Amino acid sequence: MMKYVIILVILLVISFAAY
Known part of the structure; x- marks a missing residue:
């Protein structure tokens, strides 16, 4: 999920x- 947070x-x- 961290990847999505970083992208956001x-x-x-x-x-x-x-x-």
Whole structure:
């Protein structure tokens, strides 16, 4: 499950960076 959590965090960071 940790892989999914890491992926979600990465997506969140990318979204924040894009914003």
